[in-house]
Amino acid sequence: MPETPLVLAFTDERCREVALSGGKGASLASMTQNGLPVPPGFVITSTAFAEAVDAERLLGCLEVRDLEGARAVVAQTVPPAGLIKAAYDELPRGTSVAVRSSACAEDGNDASYAGQQETYLFVETLDDVLAKVVDCWLSFFSERALFYREHKGDLRDISMAVVVQQMVDAEKAGVMFTVDPVNHRRDRIVVEAARGVGEYVVSGEVTPDYYTLDRQGTLKKARVVDEPVLSASELADLARLGLHLAELNGGPQDIEWAYDSTGLYMLQSRPVTTL
Structure with missing residues (x-):
């Protein structure tokens, strides 16, 4: 069995899988691979979060609606820094990046998760990228996001990816x-x-x-x-x-x-x- 990847470039065929990359990440990979003009980037996959987090503790907190406890578990979770650094070093030098949440249940035909999780713009350093990845994970467990998931999805759904992408200096x-x-x-x-x-x-x-x-x-x-x-x-x-x-x-x-x-x-x- 091939290992499930923790970090995927937009150019990687596997990055188009919503279960790995979330709606946003899969969409960006699909656009990139179809030749559309997309700033380069990569995805920290849902597997990376699943492998890093203490899932049992997290689900236990969610079951009893202990939001503070759930967020404490997520805050202690460490992203795969070496793999993120390798992908980050492939991006053009001297540009800032956007770090964007990408929920795997996101944006089906009957529900839109737009605005439910966080996006961080003009992130300048690798250390900041790593910190913002955790912030994106945390945003998946905000009161608003959990309320929405409880009514439109599944509270036990903890699948979430994070997109890191070169910023466009937009005019x-x-x-x-x-x-x-x-x-x-x-x-x-x-x-x-x-x-x-x-x-x-x-x-x-x-x-x-x-x-x-x-x-x-x-x-x-x-x-x-x-x-x-x-x-x-x-x-x-x-x-x-x-x-x-x-x-x-x-x-x-x-x-x-x-x-x-x-x-x-x-x-x-x-x-x-x-x-």
Whole structure:
């Protein structure tokens, strides 16, 4: 029996397995392997957490709803530092990374775990990466995440992966839906965009521009805050890649994207669950 990997690069075929890499990690691996523009990175797999944590103690705490005890168990868990260092050293030098939670039950067609766990941006050193991996694990056992799992999933589910990915120094970023999720129109694409990193849009910290496009990428409607964030050609590029992702995944997608000085990057793709 081959050993189950603890750390996998996005380029590794096994990284596409949701059970190992979580929804986010598997999506990034799939996009990478399909030739989409994705910043390089790797996944600390669900197996790494399962092997490192005292699962018996953790499940015991969860069964009696001892949230503090569960978090104490997770806080003592040590990530596989040597393997993480080897993967981290493969990333381009001198760039910061994002460390992102990736739950393995995440983003099915009947539930979206978006925003349930933590993402840490502009992480600068290996030591900080290791600390943030534990913070991501801890976020899986927050009151909010456990409440959601209890009602939408399984409280005994402790499968969680963590993504480490080169940061995009975003000049503009946001989200795109390959259908209109509010009006339920499948002939429309909706793009929200703001200057800076996309987390500002996702978390609601800024008011984004709001663009509605047809499936050819032609602008139909725009609600612009100040100067338009995106040009017509950028909107057309987003629409083209968004529809390609929807085709690859077999259904409408909710996509995070960013433009830096070199061009467009795809940061995440997950099913639209509101239709």
